[in-house]
Amino acid sequence: MKSAKNSKWKELMIYKGVRGKVTHVIGIIALVFLCLVFALPLYWMVCTALKYEVYCFTTPPQWFPNPIKWDNFLEIFQRMDLAKYIRNTLVTSLVPVVGTLLSCPMVAYSLTKIPWKGGKYLFPIILMTMMIPAQVTQIPMYATWSKLNMLNTFVPLVLPSFFGSTYYIYLFRQFMKSLPTSVMEAARIDGAGDFRILYNIVYPMCSSILTTVAVMVFIGGWNDYVGPLMYLQDSERYTLGIGLQMFKTAAQPEWTLLMAASTIFTLPLIVIFFFCQNAFLNGIQTTSGIK
Amino acid sequence: MKKNAATKAKAVRKSRQERKFFWKGMLFASPWLIGFVCFTILPVCLAFYYSFTDYNLFNDPAWVGFKNYKELFQDQYVWLSLGNTMYIVILAPLIGMVVSLALAMLLNQKNVPGLPFFRTVFYLPSLVPVVASVMLLTWLLNGHYGLVNQILGFFGIEGPAWLTDPRYTKISLMIMDAWRCGGTMIIYLAALRSVPASLYEAAELDGATGWKKFFRITIPYISPTIEFNLIMSMIGSFQYFTQGMLLTGVSGNQVAGGPSNSLLFYCLYLYQNAFSFFKMGYACAMAVVLFIIIMIATMLARKISDRMVNYDVE
Numbered sequence: 150m151k152s153a154k155n156s157k158w159k160e161l162m163i164y165k166g167v168r169g170k171v172t173h174v175i176g177i178i179a180l181v182f183l184c185l186v187f188a189l190p191l192y193w194m195v196c197t198a199l200k201y202e203v204y205c206f207t208t209p210p211q212w213f214p215n216p217i218k219w220d221n222f223l224e225i226f227q228r229m230d231l232a233k234y235i236r237n238t239l240v241t242s243l244v245p246v247v248g249t250l251l252s253c254p255m256v257a258y259s260l261t262k263i264p265w266k267g268g269k270y271l272f273p274i275i276l277m278t279m280m281i282p283a284q285v286t287q288i289p290m291y292a293t294w295s296k297l298n299m300l301n302t303f304v305p306l307v308l309p310s311f312f313g314s315t316y317y318i319y320l321f322r323q324f325m326k327s328l329p330t331s332v333m334e335a336a337r338i339d340g341a342g343d344f345r346i347l348y349n350i351v352y353p354m355c356s357s358i359l360t361t362v363a364v365m366v367f368i369g370g371w372n373d374y375v376g377p378l379m380y381l382q383d384s385e386r387y388t389l390g391i392g393l394q395m396f397k398t399a400a401q402p403e404w405t406l407l408m409a410a411s412t413i414f415t416l417p418l419i420v421i422f423f424f425c426q427n428a429f430l431n432g433i434q435t436t437s438g439i440k
Numbered sequence: 441m442k443k444n445a446a447t448k449a450k451a452v453r454k455s456r457q458e459r460k461f462f463w464k465g466m467l468f469a470s471p472w473l474i475g476f477v478c479f480t481i482l483p484v485c486l487a488f489y490y491s492f493t494d495y496n497l498f499n500d501p502a503w504v505g506f507k508n509y510k511e512l513f514q515d516q517y518v519w520l521s522l523g524n525t526m527y528i529v530i531l532a533p534l535i536g537m538v539v540s541l542a543l544a545m546l547l548n549q550k551n552v553p554g555l556p557f558f559r560t561v562f563y564l565p566s567l568v569p570v571v572a573s574v575m576l577l578t579w580l581l582n583g584h585y586g587l588v589n590q591i592l593g594f595f596g597i598e599g600p601a602w603l604t605d606p607r608y609t610k611i612s613l614m615i616m617d618a619w620r621c622g623g624t625m626i627i628y629l630a631a632l633r634s635v636p637a638s639l640y641e642a643a644e645l646d647g648a649t650g651w652k653k654f655f656r657i658t659i660p661y662i663s664p665t666i667e668f669n670l671i672m673s674m675i676g677s678f679q680y681f682t683q684g685m686l687l688t689g690v691s692g693n694q695v696a697g698g699p700s701n702s703l704l705f706y707c708l709y710l711y712q713n714a715f716s717f718f719k720m721g722y723a724c725a726m727a728v729v730l731f732i733i734i735m736i737a738t739m740l741a742r743k744i745s746d747r748m749v750n751y752d753v754e
Contacts, residue, residue: 259468312475
């Protein structure tokens with residue numbers, strides 16, 4: 150009897166949508182709470198960066214920097230060679246963008262739009278190389294670059310991108326496969342060579358994937374830690390990541406300055422994110438195989 | 441006779457065309473072909489060769505047979521670092537999946553006000569460079585003045601010494617990695633959106649409620665995505681390095697692994713062998729073993745998941 154009443158009550162709730170509303174409200178509350186949790190570390194980074202050192206070590210913590218010390222952002226440029234680090238990081242992240250955008254579409258074009266047998270055999274090999282962990286090739290590469298006297302230069306970090314990287318070739322291939330060949334055929338009949346077709350027809354058609362890959366390569370270079378760690382020993386050549394780490398180990402950690410430097414390190418990526426949100430979201434989704 | 445000649449001419453034309461396309465294909469694929477030989481094939485072969493030698497970068501490699509491999513199995517640090525790595529390999533993918541899937545589910549509710557805002561907030565941490573996030577982590581988890589322990593203290597909980605107590609160091613790192621799960625979250629969000637609403641409607645008519653719908657429809661439908669992410673994250677965890685390196689720092693010619701070597705990950709020990717102790721041959725042997733471990737683990741994972749993943753959806 151009771152259960153019948155109960156189920157009727159339940160039915161009524163579903164009918165009125167009460168249940169749905171309650172879960173909805175709980176869901177939104179959870180969302181807001183988690184949002185605060187996720188945002189808090191970022192806020193704390195900026196907040197610490199704007200404080201005077203003494204106010205970092207108070208209990209309870211000082212939630213709003215007061216007084217605000219903008220000078221931390223100037224001081225950090227004097228205390229370490231931040232400008233030089235930024236320049237070096239730009240070199241190691243922008244040059245690979247150029248390299249990748251030149252080489253990978255070319256290889257993908259060969260795999261998808263030129264009717265030759267290699268395309269069939271090359272692609273599985275390309276995929277297989279993705280399985281090899283970087284640690285295996287690292288040491289022989291290091292030994293070779295050191296024999297070529299290329300240590301302490303940017304060459305080992307940027308040159309390989311001009312020879313294509315498997316991952317981005319894969320992305321371009323997936324994208325180019327779906328491009329219509331009719332336009333290219335027409336151009337070929339009109340006497341255009343393959344390079345002409347690639348640069349004048351295929352590139353414009355690929356603009357969205359080009360942006361995506363450019364953004365991904367840039368971020369990869371900007372964040373790279375292992376490469377610069379191995380190859381750049383001279384402080385003249387340090388990138389942001391290495392410089393920051395050295396600054397931390399050099400002295401007692403000065404949190405306000407470290408957080409200011411971290412903010413500067415992160416900021417460009419966030420700016421890029423806001424300008425090319427779609428490129429980001431597309432990139433993540435194409436890489437996972439979901440269209 | 442005439443017909444024969446025509447087909448012959450045709451065949452010649454065809455083979456000429458084929459040859460033309462072959463060279464053209466080679467030309468356009470050449471960047472990768474060169475790169476493949478120089479940056480993959482040769483280094484891999486060299487790594488295999490070095491792994492059978494004593495090599496310190498300054499002298500020529502000297503052949504020692506299986507000595508490095510034998511030594512490797514008796515090296516306590518190898519086992520220790522492998523244990524630390526396995527800890528991450530088993531837990532990190534699961535934690536990452538739970539957190540990112542939960543976030544994606546919350547974002548996928550009907551009528552979320554300000555969805556792009558929430559999505560952005562959850563995604564932003566994954567943009568913070570690893571070095572900067574480890575800095576931030578060290579500061580937030582500072583035993584006395586770190587924000588986390590201050591907040592815990594406010595609720596009357598005495599927080600642990602996150603980064604100096606060996607029981608908590610790896611957990612701290614995994615918390616940080618969970619915080620940076622934005623990319624995976626976006627993937628799950630896209631997968632969740634691809635589940636057809638008609639399936640849910642049909643289930644509702646049959647009286648299915650929230651959890652049942654989640655386990656019977658959502659999870660099976662997105663299982664290929666879950667598999668992909670778990671395996672990628674597992675492979676990544678085997679190569680766990682940067683975070684450990686940043687927290688332990690390099691120290692001359694001693695093994696540096698953080699508090700009680702709790703952060704000595706396999707790749708970190710490999711790196712120290714190569715670049716602190718200059719035992720390049722030994723490090724190469726470690727790399728080869730890592731390669732084999734990753735291959736076996738990936739195959740096992742695929743075999744296990746093949747039984748659980750539902751590939752019928754398309």
